Amino acid sequence: GDSVTQMEGPVTLSEEAFLTINCTYTATGYPSLFWYVQYPGEGLQLLLKATKADDKGSNKGFEATYRKETTSFHLEKGSVQVSDSAVYFCALSARIGAQKLVFGQGTRLTINP
């Protein structure tokens, strides 16, 4: 079945550092890909998405590119802030059938000032 694998955390960085969180997927066909973020005490929020190969999703300085050849959707940010501290989830949604989200296990990110 469909699955998502994220790099294991937790990840701790200093403010203004470069961030990469790796995400790879296994799916039949060409799913839509998402990054969700969960801030402390809050629900999941969509951060960005890409619906076809080579699409780049971007939001709040974060970017991720849909790479079909490597089945990857890595999250990047050039300069992180303390406010980016949260748990980040990579997810996919199949194009056919019931379009449920299949999530990775999440990566906890802590940014130190």
Added chain:
Amino acid sequence: EAGVAQSPRYKIIEKRQSVAFWCNPISGHATLYWYQQILGQGPKLLIQFQNNGVVDDSQLPKDRFSAERLKGVDSTLKIQPAKLEDSAVYLCASSPGIAAKNIQYFGAGTRLSVL
């Protein structure tokens, strides 16, 4: 626009007791989802409704879990009887439809502790 509302936020029960969670989706959203998020893991779909019909309940433990969405709006998820391994955050989400491009909007969740 109001978001997805869930209640209660927290619930503590003893094993073998029953518990119910409530969800009010974003107005006009036809699709409603219940996910279970165990500590340290990503959310896992339990059940998906399209209006008041079930689209996918393949991962719902039907011997103890039940869910309904009367009139295609609010939904309740019930566990009876609860087990220790049911301790988790239960997330409700809604979306305008079932297309893959549709964004799912999540509530803050109900944190269940089974003692």
